[in-house]
Amino acid sequence: MSTQERLQVLRETKPNTWIAFSQDESTVVARAPSYAEVVEMAERSGELDPVPAKTPEEWVPLVF
Numbered sequence: 001m002s003t004q005e006r007l008q009v010l011r012e013t014k015p016n017t018w019i020a021f022s023q024d025e026s027t028v029v030a031r032a033p034s035y036a037e038v039v040e041m042a043e044r045s046g047e048l049d050p051v052p053a054k055t056p057e058e059w060v061p062l063v064f
Helices: 003-012 035-044
Strands: 018-021 028-032 051-054
Touching: 003 018, 018 035, 028 035, 035 051
Parallel strands: none
Antiparallel strands: 018 028, 018 051
C-alpha cells in the first residue's frame, strides 16, 4: 500500500478509531474503537503481528 493509499484509508475512517494494518502494511485487517479490540480482531483474522494506527479526533493542518 502506498503512502497515498494509506492516507486515504486513514481519512476515510471515522475520527478517533483504531486501524490495524497487516504486518507488511499492504492491507487493513481490522478497525475498532479501542487498541485492545483492534489487536484482538486482527489476531482473530490471522494477523499475528498487526501494525496499529489511530485516526485523529480532528484533521487539522500542522505548521512547523
